[in-house]
Every structure is written in C-alpha cells, then in structure tokens.
Amino acid sequence: MSEAVIDVQGLTKSFGNKRVVDDVALRVGKGQIYGFLGPNGSGKTTTLRMLCGLLTPDAGTGSCLGFDILNQAAEIKRRTGYMTQRFSLYEDLTIRENLAFVARVYGLGRLRQRVDTALERLGLAARQRQLAGQLSGGWKQRLALAACILHEPELLLLDEPTAGVDPKARRDFWDQIHALAGAGLTVLVSTHYMDEAERCHEILYIAYGRLIAKGTIRQVLAAHDLATWSVEGPNLHLLSRELQQLPGIDTVAAFGTILHVCGRDAAALDASIAPYRHRPELHWERSSPSLEDIFIQLMAELDGNGQGSNGLGSNGLGSNGLGGNGLDINGLGGRK
Amino acid sequence: MRLFSLSRFWAILVKEFIQMRRDRLTFGMMMGVPLLQLLLFGYAINTDPKNLPAVAVVAENSVFARSLLRAMEHTGYIRFIGAPVDAATADRLIRRGDVQFAVHIPPDFAEDLVRGRQPALLVEADATDPVATGNAVAALQGLDVTALVHDLKGPLADLQSDRAPFEVRLHKRYNAEGITQYNIVPGLMGVVLTMTMVMMTSLAVTRERERGTMENLLAMPVLPMEVMLGKILPYILVGYVQVAIIIVAARYLFTVPLMGSLLLLSLAAIILIAANLAVGFTFSTMSTNQLQAMQMSVFFFLPSLLLSGFMFPFRGMPVWAQVIGEALPLTHFLRIVRGILLKGNSWPEIWPDLWPIMLFLLLAAVLAMIRYRRTLD
Ligand SMILES: Nc1ncnc2c1ncn2[C@@H]1O[C@H](COP(=O)(O)OP(=O)(O)OP(=O)(O)O)[C@@H](O)[C@H]1O
Ligand SMILES: [Mg+2]
Numbered sequence: 001m002s003e004a005v006i007d008v009q010g011l012t013k014s015f016g017n018k019r020v021v022d023d024v025a026l027r028v029g030k031g032q033i034y035g036f037l038g039p040n041g042s043g044k045t046t047t048l049r050m051l052c053g054l055l056t057p058d059a060g061t062g063s064c065l066g067f068d069i070l071n072q073a074a075e076i077k078r079r080t081g082y083m084t085q086r087f088s089l090y091e092d093l094t095i096r097e098n099l100a101f102v103a104r105v106y107g108l109g110r111l112r113q114r115v116d117t118a119l120e121r122l123g124l125a126a127r128q129r130q131l132a133g134q135l136s137g138g139w140k141q142r143l144a145l146a147a148c149i150l151h152e153p154e155l156l157l158l159d160e161p162t163a164g165v166d167p168k169a170r171r172d173f174w175d176q177i178h179a180l181a182g183a184g185l186t187v188l189v190s191t192h193y194m195d196e197a198e199r200c201h202e203i204l205y206i207a208y209g210r211l212i213a214k215g216t217i218r219q220v221l222a223a224h225d226l227a228t229w230s231v232e233g234p235n236l237h238l239l240s241r242e243l244q245q246l247p248g249i250d251t252v253a254a255f256g257t258i259l260h261v262c263g264r265d266a267a268a269l270d271a272s273i274a275p276y277r278h279r280p281e282l283h284w285e286r287s288s289p290s291l292e293d294i295f296i297q298l299m300a301e302l303d304g305n306g307q308g309s310n311g312l313g314s315n316g317l318g319s320n321g322l323g324g325n326g327l328d329i330n331g332l333g334g335r336k
Numbered sequence: 337m338r339l340f341s342l343s344r345f346w347a348i349l350v351k352e353f354i355q356m357r358r359d360r361l362t363f364g365m366m367m368g369v370p371l372l373q374l375l376l377f378g379y380a381i382n383t384d385p386k387n388l389p390a391v392a393v394v395a396e397n398s399v400f401a402r403s404l405l406r407a408m409e410h411t412g413y414i415r416f417i418g419a420p421v422d423a424a425t426a427d428r429l430i431r432r433g434d435v436q437f438a439v440h441i442p443p444d445f446a447e448d449l450v451r452g453r454q455p456a457l458l459v460e461a462d463a464t465d466p467v468a469t470g471n472a473v474a475a476l477q478g479l480d481v482t483a484l485v486h487d488l489k490g491p492l493a494d495l496q497s498d499r500a501p502f503e504v505r506l507h508k509r510y511n512a513e514g515i516t517q518y519n520i521v522p523g524l525m526g527v528v529l530t531m532t533m534v535m536m537t538s539l540a541v542t543r544e545r546e547r548g549t550m551e552n553l554l555a556m557p558v559l560p561m562e563v564m565l566g567k568i569l570p571y572i573l574v575g576y577v578q579v580a581i582i583i584v585a586a587r588y589l590f591t592v593p594l595m596g597s598l599l600l601l602s603l604a605a606i607i608l609i610a611a612n613l614a615v616g617f618t619f620s621t622m623s624t625n626q627l628q629a630m631q632m633s634v635f636f637f638l639p640s641l642l643l644s645g646f647m648f649p650f651r652g653m654p655v656w657a658q659v660i661g662e663a664l665p666l667t668h669f670l671r672i673v674r675g676i677l678l679k680g681n682s683w684p685e686i687w688p689d690l691w692p693i694m695l696f697l698l699l700a701a702v703l704a705m706i707r708y709r710r711t712l713d
Binding site: 049052053054074077078080082084086087088089090091102105106 | 547548549550551552553554555556557558
C-alpha cells in the first residue's frame with residue numbers, strides 16, 4: 001500500500017454503556033477510494049465523525065493526513081471534506097450563499113470565481129438564488145458534495161453521499177470521485193449500495209462496531225468462500241421458505257425471479273438441495289456469490305453468535321439494483 | 337373523515353404528553369417559572385420601602401437637631417447611615433445613589449427655633465423613582481411639633497402651639513414633578529436590551545443543533561471564539577438600534593431630560609449588551625432545543641425585571657432579593673442609565689455600577705466558552 005492517509009488503531013466509542021465502535025483499525029492509502037459498508041447502526045457515521053474530530057474517541061490512537069486524531073483535529077478539519085449523512089447546510093440560505101459561507105470559513109481566495117465554478121460544475125448556476133431548503137433531496141446531496149470539495153481537501157469523508165440520488169447523478173458523482181482520486185484525493189465513502197461498493201478500490205465492512213472484512217472485492221469474495229446456487233422457477237416464495245429450514249443453507253435471497261441460495265458448507269448445501277434439483281419446474285445453476293450474499297452471510301453468522309442485539313437484521317443492505325430500493329436513511333443518524 | 341374522531345384526537349394527545357415528559361428541562365421550567373413568580377411577587381416585592389438610606393448635613397449640632405433627626409428615623413422611612421457629613425459629600429452620595437435623602441440642619445437652627453422664627457429644615461430627596469420616595473417624603477413632611485415635645489419644656493413650652501416651630505422644606509431632585517416616565521423610560525432601555533439580547537442569542541447555537549447544521553459547522557475549522565463573536569455581533573447592532581429608538585422616544589415623546597453624555601451611555605449599553613449576549617450564548621450551549629432556550633431566557637429575564645428596581649423599588653426588597661438583584665446586570669445598568677440621563681452623572685459616579693456588569697460579562701463569557709463544545713458528544 002502506498003503512503004497511508006488514515007492510519008488508526010483501536011478506535012473505540014461508546015454511547016452510554018453501548019459500545020458503538022469497537023477496536024477499529026483502519027489504514028487508508030493515498031489516492032484510493034474506500035467503500036465503507038455495514039448495516040444500519042453498525043457505527044459507520046460514528047467512525048467517520050471520530051476521524052474528523054467531531055467525536056472524541058474513548059480509546060484509540062492514530063493519524064489522519066499525518067496529524068494526530070486526538071489533538072490535531074483543527075489541522076485535520078482544514079484538509080478534510082466531510083459530508084454529513086443528514087443535510088447540514090443552511091436551509092434558509094440560498095445555494096450560492098451556502099457555498100460562499102463555506103468558502104469564507106476556509107478562507108478561500110477568489111471567492112466569487114470559486115463559487116461560480118462550483119455552481120457550474122454542479123449544474124445549479126441557474127438556480128443559485130434558490131433557498132437550499134427548497135431543493136429536492138437528491139439536489140441537496142449534490143449541493144452538500146459541492147460544498148465539501150470546495151476547499152480542495154486532501155481527504156474526503158462522505159457519509160452516504162448518494163442516498164436518494166438518481167442513477168444518472170450517481171454515475172456522474174462516481175465519475176467525479178474517480179477523477180478526484182486520480183488527482184491524489186483520498187476518499188472514504190459509506191454506502192449501502194453494492195454497485196457503489198464495486199466501484200471502490202477497497203471495501204471495509206463493519207458490523208456491530210467491528211471491522212469484519214476488508215480488502216479488494218476479489219479478496220473479500222475469496223476470503224469468504226461461499227457456495228452459491230441460483231434457482232429460477234414458479235412460486236419461489238414458497239420454495240424460499242422451505243429451503244431456509246434446511247441444514248447447510250445459511251441464506252436465501254430473492255432477486256426478481258431468481259433465488260440465491262448460499263451456504264458455507266458446500267457439501268451440506270448440495271445435499272439439502274439435491275431433492276429439489278430434480279423438480280422439472282425449477283432451473284438450478286451453480287453461481288458465484290455476490291458481495292451482498294457475503295455480507296448477508298456475515299450478518300447471519302454474527303446474529304447466530306448472539307451479537308444481534310439492536311434488532312437491525314440484515315435488511316440494512318441495499319439491493320443490487322440501481323438505487324431502485326436503496327434505503328434513504330437520511331435523518332436516522334442517531335443524533336440527539 | 338370530516339367528523340371529529342375521538343381516537344385521532346387521543347393519538348395527538350398521547351403524543352404530546354409523551355413529548356412533554358421527554359423534555360425534562362422544559363417540563364421543569366414550566367413548573368419552575370410559576371414558582372419563581374410566586375416567590376418574587378409574593379416575597380420580594382414591596383412598593384412601600386422603609387429604612388431608606390439618608391445622611392445628615394449638620395451645620396449646628398443642637399439638642400433640637402438631634403431630636404429632629406431621631407424623629408425622622410422614627411417614621412421608619414429613613415435611616416441615617418454613618419455620621420453627619422459636609423454638603424459636598426452629601427451631594428456626591430445622592431448623585432451616586434448611595435443615599436436617597438440628605439437632611440440639612442441650617443446654622444442658627446436652635447436660635448431661630450427658640451426665637452420663634454420658624455427655621456427651615458432642608459430635605460433633599462433623590463426623586464428619580466417617585467414610587468420609592470413618595471411615602472417617605474409624605475412622612476417627613478408630616479413631622480410636626482411632637483418631634484420636639486420633650487425638648488420644648490419650661491420657658492419654651494409656649495412654642496408648642498398649633499403652628500410648627502420649624503418648617504420642612506423639600507427639594508425633590510432630578511424629577512421634581514414626580515413624573516413616572518422619567519424613571520421608567522430610561523429603565524426600559526435596559527429591560528428591552530436584556531430581553532431581546534438574551535432571547536436572540538440563546539437561540540443562536542441551539543438552532544444550529546436543532547437543524548443539524550451544527551455537525552457541518554463543527555466539521556469546519558472554526559474556533560469557538562469565532563463562532564461566538566460572529567453570532568453575537570449582529571445582535572449588538574440590533575441592540576444599538578433599540579437604544580437609539582428608546583433615546584429618541586424618551587426625548588421627543590416623553591420629554592425626559594437627557595442630562596449626561598450619550599457617549600458614556602452607549603459605552604454602558606454595549607457592556608450590558610455584551611453581558612446579556614454572553615448569558616444567551618451560555619443558555620444556547622446548555623439547551624438541546626429552541627423551546628428550552630426560550631424557557632431559560634424567561635427564567636433569567638423574570639428576576640431581572642422584578643428584582644432590578646425597574647418595576648418595584650430596589651430598596652423595598654428583602655435582603656436576599658437585593659443580593660440577587662445586585663448580581664444581575666440590569667440592576668446596575670438601571671442605576672447607570674438613570675444616573676446619566678436624569679442626574680447628569682459621569683464616569684466617577686457610574687463606575688461603581690459599571691464594573692459589576694463587566695465582571696458578570698467576564699464570568700458569563702468564560703462559562704459560554706467552556707460550555708461550547710467543539711465536538712458532538
Ligand atoms: N449521539 C448518540 N447517542 C446515542 N447513541 C448514538 C448516538 N449516535 C449514534 N448512536 C448509536 O450508535 C450506533 C451507531 O450509529 P451510526 O450512526 O454510527 O450507525 P451507521 O453505521 O452510520 O448507521 P446508518 O447506516 O443507519 O447510517 C447506533 O446504534 C446508534 O443508535
Ligand atoms: Mg450513518
């Protein structure tokens with residue numbers, strides 16, 4: 001790995017007596033895009049907030065952009081762009097005024113020109129005098145992103161930047177992120193979309209405050225060797241219910257007219273589905289697991305270990321589709 | 337759907353109760369404010385102040401003079417603090433508001449009295465607050481021959497006639513006609529500044545937190561001092577506009593005399609404004625929503641209004657209430673503004689009331705800075 005932009009160990013944070021982030025170690029290389037994944041309430045936002053000095057870790061040490069996370073927060077803030085999960089610009093300022101405010105806080109020169117450029121790039125030049133509060137959800141997200149890259153940070157911490165953003169804008173956004181990364185910017189982006197995870201150089205998967213998988217997609221897939229079958233046919237919901245009871249079958253998930261059946265123990269899985277494979281109406285095919293299959297599997301394992309305490313099942317992960325049923329969980333950031 | 341539904345109404349009712357119960361601070365304030373009012377109105381307020389501080393200026397120390405001074409104290413309305421002083425000192429004490437009355441015993445008082453020349457006793461009153469001095473003035477003017485009944489014996493007994501052997505001449509300074517507006521309108525300046533400044537700033541940080549914009553603000557490299565000053569300064573300007581409006585109204589609507597320096601008044605005003613803003617900012621950092629911030633402002637404003645001497649005479653209140661009053665910036669500002677506008681006071685007279693406000697400002701600002709969190713936790 002190249003030079004580390006974020007390098008922290010033992011990051012821990014509790015709210016009350018609930019440990020929300022538990023002994024997390026991160027190493028993020030320069031110019032890389034890291035996807036930060038995990039179910040709702042797993043501690044992604046909390047981790048990002050600790051990295052940019054918004055929350056004080058209970059334990060843990062490390063550096064961000066070469067500055068100590070515990071006592072050089074001001075230096076980190078100056079060089080970092082943090083996009084909050086919930087829209088946190090001023091709704092009673094216009095788009096332009098918001099950008100100008102941010103530019104002034106960072107003491108940026110050539111203010112007018114810089115704001116103009118940002119508006120142009122954002123495609124909001126014509127609506128710059130509109131109040132930010134009147135923007136639709138997706139446009140707010142785009143404005144927030146524009147605001148947090150205004151001061152040309154070296155590190156971007158993005159908390160679900162594309163929640164509620166349409167597919168085209170999402171693609172534009174990711175193209176932009178890749179362009180910025182190409183120029184040396186480091187990005188840590190939390191998301192619930194698997195297709196976005198696949199566009200990252202590496203992914204980090206966190207559950208119940210613990211980092212349980214990291215690496216490139218290929219590494220993660222390889223590390224969690226999962227036997228997977230896909231089956232097509234009628235009345236899949238009935239089949240799904242039957243299959244879930246069988247030994248060796250850990251997860252069954254429906255994707256349109258296809259059912260993904262996964263299990264860690266390939267032999268047991270094969271044995272369990274053997275009777276069904278002869279049914280003429282069903283079409284079975286051995287397939288490779290998707291990232292989502294792996295994550296749901298990981299969640300199921302943790303739940304099985306009695307870790308599932310906050311009632312949030314594996315359904316926190318968005319589906320594979322293009323934002324169709326992505327969960328817009330803005331406002332659920334668990335703030336006071 | 338159009339009909340009133342009991343269950344829908346019930347749903348709203350239950351929700352409101354749950355929310356009310358959850359916001360402990362607001363709930364506490366809703367109980368606390370009436371209690372505070374009860375205590376203040378019930379115990380602290382007294383529109384008939386007794387034992388007002390006075391000094392005597394005795395040009396001639398005779399037995400009659402001593403009896404008269406004692407008789408004045410016996411009315412219960414005034415109390416001489418310390419030994420007699422000279423005229424210049426008495427004047428200074430009145431200007432500063434340290435005493436409410438100065439009683440002058442003229443030279444040759446005893447001789448004039450004995451010879452039946454009906455000498456005049458001069459009572460100077462600080463009449464800026466007509467309510468505070470009204471009853472005392474009436475009592476002093478009612479002094480008659482009975483005051484000297486023990487001294488006028490033997491050959492002097494015939495002086496005990498219907499006509500009093502002396503005359504009490506009253507000099508109501510600063511507000512000779514006892515116009516209430518002279519006292520209220522300048523005071524209003526302090527009240528308005530206290531109310532709006534505390535309230536506006538108490539919402540300043542709370543609003544950011546409530547709307548979620550705090551997270552963005554904290555993620556940017558701004559210092560607490562920058563946030564505080566930046567948020568407060570616009571309100572200082574608003575405060576100045578308020579001051580200007582009140583001064584103009586005082587002058588042209590209520591014809592209040594503007595004796596002193598308006599420059600000095602603006603200086604005092606800016607310190608009061610700053611002190612109130614610091615209080616508001618502190619509240620702002622302590623409350624989690626705007627309702628709480630408002631309630632805290634009320635909790636601060638109520639004692640300020642009632643214990644500062646704005647509505648009711650300061651010297652009429654019990655000691656505990658006076659102690660609280662002395663701690664509030666408005667109390668001192670009222671003395672300053674009335675002193676400057678009505679008495680023409682300048683720097684030396686206002687300083688004793690200016691530094692307590694500055695001290696208050698310092699403490700409140702430090703508290704605000706400590707309370708302002710740079711993080712979300
Ligand atoms: N200020 C807070 N006080 C108490 N608990 C909190 C606070 N902030 C977060 N939490 C809790 O910490 C846990 C982690 O929250 P966090 O917001 O980091 O999750 P997340 O991974 O960002 O979830 P999501 O995907 O829903 O955004 C949650 O259980 C949440 O309830
Ligand atoms: Mg989150």
